[in-house]
Every structure is written in C-alpha cells, then in structure tokens.
C-alpha cells in the first residue's frame with residue numbers, strides 16, 4: 001500500500017499524460033502468488049508461513065479467482081495491467097466490480113450446469129472500497145433546451161434517476177520495481193434520494209425494494225463471449241461505469257487546468273471493444289452541456305482523446321442498441337449521437353458524392369427494420385486510432401468489415417498484436433521451467449522476453465533436452481493428479497497431452513477436434529497392435545448459458561469420453577478428459593503440462609487468440625490453422641516447428657462463394673470421414689439414441705456450414721498423423737519445444753503495451 005501511495009503521488013507530481021484503459025471485463029484470476037512474485041517476497045512469505053505451520057501452496061489454492069471476464073478479451077485487459085505496472089506506464093484500468101463473476105461450471109450427466117460465482121461472499125483482501133470517491137450517475141427522463149446568450153443550442157438532462165458509483169480499487173504491483181498501479185472498479189449503490197422518496201407515503205418496504213433494484217447494476221457479469229447482449233441492464237452497466245470513470249478523469253484534469261485546450265495532451269482513453277463506446281457521447285455531453293464548449297472544439301478533443309480496439313470480425317458479436325432504448329435510458333446521448341451522425345454523413349457525402357450505399361453502410365444508425373445504433377461505427381468515427389489485435393485480423397478489418405472507413409480515414413486503422421504477461425504465464429505458472437531457463441540464460445528474460453532467443457543455442461544439447469523433458473514430465477504428473485481428483489480418470493503422464501482449452505464456440509471448432517478423436521479411436525480398434533503414440537486429449541471451456549449448440553458440443557465431448565475411456569480394447573492408448581470450470585487458475589495448471597496445443601479455428605474467425613501464446617511459451621507445439629496470431633507464431637518459430645493445416649482465410653472466402661466441394665462430397669468419398677459421422681449419427685456415443693446429436697451431424701453435412709469443418713477435416717487428420725509419428729522421436733520433439741519457447745519473445749504483453757504507449761497513447765514507458 002505504501003508503494004501504491006507513492007506511485008500515485010509521482011503521477012500527480014509529474015503532471016504527465018495519463019492513460020485510462022476502459023474495459024467491461026478484467027479476467028484477473030488469483031492475486032496472492034502474483035503479488036508475492038512481483039514484489040520479490042515469495043521466499044520470505046513461504047518461510048514465515050512455515051514457521052506458523054502453514055503451507056503457502058495450500059493457502060494459494062484457497063483464494064477465489066477474480067473472474068470478472070468471459071475469456072480472451074478480459075484476460076488481455078488483465079495482462080495489460082501487469083505490463084503497465086511493470087513498464088511504469090502512467091495508466092489506470094477502469095471497470096465494474098461485479099458481485100458475481102463468470103458462472104461456475106459443473107458437468108452433470110455430461111451436460112454443462114451453471115451456478116453463480118459469488119466470489120465476494122467473504123470479501124476480498126485485494127479490493128479496497130474508497131468511500132471518498134462516490135459519484136452520481138444519471139438515467140432516463142428528459143432533456144430541456146434553450147439558446148444561450150450567443151444563440152447556441154444548450155441542453156440540460158433533468159428529472160433523472162440517480163445511482164451512485166462507489167470506487168473499489170485493486171492494486172497491481174509491477175515486477176520488481178516498487179511501482180503499484182490502480183485498477184478502479186465501480187460498485188453501484190443506491191442514492192440518498194431513493195432512501196427518502198417513499199418516506200412520505202410510509203412505504204418502507206417499497207423504498208428498500210427500489211434501493212436493492214438500483215444496486216443490481218453491478219451485480220452480475222454478462223456471460224456471453226462473442227455474442228451480443230441486448231438487455232437494458234447491460235446498456236446501463238456500460239453507461240454506469242463510463243460516467244463514473246469520466247467523473248474521475250474530469251476531477252483529476254480540472255485540478256490543474258481551467259480550460260480544455262490541453263485535454264488530449266493529458267488524457268488518453270482506450271476503449272476495450274465497443275462495450276465502453278458510450279464514452280464518446282458522454283465526453284461530448286460533459287464538454288458541451290457542463291462546460292459550454294462549442295461543438296467543433298469538443299469534437300476535436302474527443303477524437304484526439306479516444307482510441308478503440310476491435311476484437312472480432314464475427315457479425316453476431318457487433319454491438320447495436322435500439323434507438324428506442326438509448327432514447328429512453330440516455331436521452332441526451334441519443335441527441336448527441338444523432339448530431340455526430342448528421343455531421344459525419346455530410347462529410348461522407350462530400351467525400352463520396354452520390355453514394356447512397358456508402359451513406360447507408362457508414363451511418364451510425366441502421367435504418368432497415370427497427371432503427372439501431374451501431375456502436376462500432378460510433379467508436380471508429382469518434383477515435384483517432386482503431387486497432388485490430390493481430391496482423392491478419394487488422395488486414396481483414398481494412399479489407400472487409402471497416403472497408404468504407406478505411407477508405408475515408410486511411411491512417412486510422414492499425415495493428416497491435418496481442419500478448420501475454422510472462423510473469424503469470426511462465427514465472428508463476430511454470431516455476432520449474434522458468435528456473436531451468438534462468439539457470440541457462442539468466443533471469444533478465446522476465447522483463448525482456450526477446451532474451452529467450454539465447455535458448456536456441458541449447459536446443460540440440462542432449463543434457464539440456466533431458467532436463468527440459470523432466471520439467472514437462474513433472475508438470476504432466478501434476479495435471480494427471482488433478483484429472484484423477486476432479487474427473488476420476490487415470491491418465492498416463494507419458495502419453496501425449498493434446499489440449500484444447502478456451503470458450504466453447506462453433507468457430508473455435510472443438511467439434512473438429514472431437515472428430516479426430518473419433519477417427520483415432522476407430523483406428524485403434526482396427527489396429528490393436530499399432531505403435532502410434534498414446535494420447536490424452538483434454539478439453540475445457542465454458543459455453544454461454546444461452547448457446548444451445550455450444551452446450552451440445554460439450555455433451556458430445558463428454559459422451560465420446562465416456563465410451564472411449566471405458567472401452568477395454570483401447571487400454572491406455574487414448575483417454576478423453578473434459579475438465580470442468582475452465583478459468584485462469586485452471587489454465588495456469590494446464591499450460592505447463594501440454595505437449596500439443598489445439599488452435600484450429602476456421603481461418604479468418606479468431607481475431608488473435610492468446611491461449612495459443614500461453615501454450616507455446618510453456619513448450620507445447622501448436623497444431624493450428626492460418627488464423628489470428630497463429631500466423632505470427634508460425635513466422636516466429638519457423639514452419640518446421642509448428643503443424644499448420646487447412647484452408648487460408650482467402651480459400652475460406654472462396655469456398656463460401658463457389659462451393660467447389662461440399663461436405664456431402666467428402667462424406668461420400670472418404671470412408672474414414674463417413675465412419676466418424678455415422679458413429680455420431682447412429683448413436684455410438686449416445687447408447688443407440690440417434691436424436692441427441694442429430695443437430696451436430698446436420699450442421700456438419702450442411703453445405704451452409706459457415707465454419708467448414710468437413711472441408712478442413714482431411715487435412716487435419718493427415719496433420720495429426722504426422723504429429724503422432726513425430727511425437728515418438730523425443731529428441732526432435734524436445735528440440736522443437738525448446739525452439740518454440742526461445743522464439744516467443746514477440747508475444748510478451750510488454751511488447752504490445754510498448755506499441756500502444758508509443759503509437760496510440762503518446763506516452764513513454766518508465767516515469
């Protein structure tokens with residue numbers, strides 16, 4: 001806390017530009033081990049606890065994950081906090097302190113069952129309630145207007161319902177640098193007016209009821225990843241945290257300034273996806289209505305202040321809100337959005353005279369059907385920087401989704417390939433590997449990941465390979481024990497650990513993976529004496545509670561597991577495991593134990609991926625498509641050290657249009673594929689029931705399958721056979737594993753944050 005106070009003081013003393021990272025999600029995980037490592041206290045605390053008769057490992061296992069996020073997007077925000085603290089970037093994270101994080105997943109009869117994650121029921125030692133920082137946030141009702149003394153339109157938002165936002169701070173220590181930054185998460189509290197509103201009518205219970213209702217704003221994280229949520233409560237959450245955050249931003253700015261001329265030189269705001277994009281009309285509202293600036297001046301400040309990160313190309317994930325809802329919940333913001341749009345469309349008409357299509361596509365308002373506000377369009381227009389999260393993703397943004405905007409603002413869209421923090425994803429989760437590397441090349445790599453290159457010199461050294469294998473074997477043994485404990489399945493630590501862990505989504509193609517498992521199963525039955533490498537195929541991941549197909553895919557995985565694991569003909573040559581409740585602390589146990597990392601999304605659908613980086617940094621080889629950051633991993637590690645299969649994004653585009661082959665062609669001509677599909681359809685994994693998995697079989701055989709599973713299946717099966725062969729050659733596999741780790745330098749989130757700092761925020765690392 002002392003270090004945190006000192007850090008905040010230096011921010012004020014230096015009057016430097018500050019960065020505000022706005023995210024509706026922070027998937028932090030546990031903090032104890034991370035804080036001890038970053039502060040260099042691990043040994044002291046271990047010893048102190050021993051003297052008290054406690055084991056630090058046991059204690060660490062008792063900490064609840066702070067799971068305030070769904071998946072990659074929220075985990076990226078958490079990795080960024082670690083890098084920002086380590087690199088001494090003058091930045092804050094801002095978000096919501098949900099009472100309930102991502103749901104807890106149980107598997108019952110092979111199906112996902114959700115229960116609430118009440119992670120704060122006994123409080124959290126890492127959260128500090130700051131009762132001095134409480135701000136009112138307004139909702140609903142109406143806007144009045146008049147002309148001021150200069151004849152300018154002036155609006156006031158009145159008769160509003162008020163919810164209070166209370167600051168809760170989480171301290172994030174940098175690695176070994178005495179620097180501690182602040183993550184400020186807002187909690188909703190009822191306003192005093194609410195307490196009194198029912199007073200006169202004597203409706204005591206009613207007043208408590210309203211109070212409870214207003215506090216539901218920060219109650220629960222929406223559990224859908226890459227699917228938009230249309231509920232009013234979600235929009236209110238977004239505005240709630242944006243409005244409270246801007247109270248803080250304005251308070252700090254106005255301490256040292258009487259006008260707004262210098263605002264963009266002192267404040268940078270990064271929007272993590274469009275979730276906080278309502279911040280754009282909010283800043284306009286503050287500058288126009290509260291501070292009386294002219295529109296043009298206010299707009300110039302806005303664009304220079306904001307930057308927007310896009311995380312997905314999937315149309316079903318792009319946020320839109322009905323005009324009706326925004327008009328009702330945030331009436332003044334709707335007026336401002338209309339005015340932003342009016343002025344912007346004038347610009348479009350000047351730039352592209354006569355193009356009705358451009359006007360229709362680029363408008364913030366979607367006009368066909370119920371009128372809706374396109375948050376991505378608002379975010380692009382209101383930001384000076386729009387970034388994709390990997391090279392391919394950014395190219396596809398420029399070429400397809402945001403083509404018109406790229407034509408209009410050719411310098412706005414840029415690429416910032418995602419990264420992961422090596423503190424959590426190597427040093428903390430894989431201490432034995434981190435120590436082995438350190439013995440060989442020193443420990444500077446922890447804050448300068450490019451130094452891992454020095455390992456290349458040891459890749460062929462048999463003694464080093466031996467120690468490398470021993471570390472992996474130890475990690476696999478630990479994971480085996482966990483699997484035994486949680487799933488009652490015995491697995492062989494000498495088998496290949498073939499792992500796919502991530503949110504369950506059709507585009508990520510867990511189904512493709514299970515098709516290979518079935519093919520392998522059939523092959524083992526047909527060839528009882530084959531010497532093919534034994535495999536333990538491990539899955540984990542949550543499905544959005546409303547996502548039927550994803551839940552059915554979980555049921556198929558668990559059903560295949562039941563059949564395969566019980567089949568006496570298979571012995572220990574194949575085991576299938578679904579580990580329940582994938583979260584950050586489970587990921588930390590899984591990554592160090594992987595031999596093979598499955599990154600098999602349809603090319604052009606996974607924006608970046610970060611799971612791919614965690615695996616590789618821990619010595620797993622990747623089997624993957626040319627998608628997201630896989631492409632950049634290939635460029636770094638070299639084609640001989642990664643297993644690439646399947647269509648390119650361009651080929652996917654082409655096939656969708658021209659359908660040169662259909663899934664039925666493949667089913668009818670390839671007997672292996674035929675057998676896999678029939679096994680699912682005929683009930684081999686559902687006790688003869690042919691209905692349960694019918695929807696999946698229909699999807700697979702449909703020529704409209706948007707994810708083209710069967711079109712990639714043959715190439716995937718061939719690639720997996722190569723992998724099976726090569727895994728048996730321990731020396732070559734170890735060499736590849738070492739080279740993967742040696743060449744992961746690029747994927748440190750320190751590199752990513754350095755690029756954001758210099759190229760978007762205009763700040764320098766290191767105060």
Ligand SMILES: *Cc1c(COP(=O)(O)O)cnc(C)c1O
Pocket residue numbers: 070071072075501502503582583584587608609610611612614
């Ligand atoms: C890294 C991580 C993710 C993202 O994984 P992808 O494979 O990139 O989708 C999701 N959830 C958790 C818990 C993670 O640690």
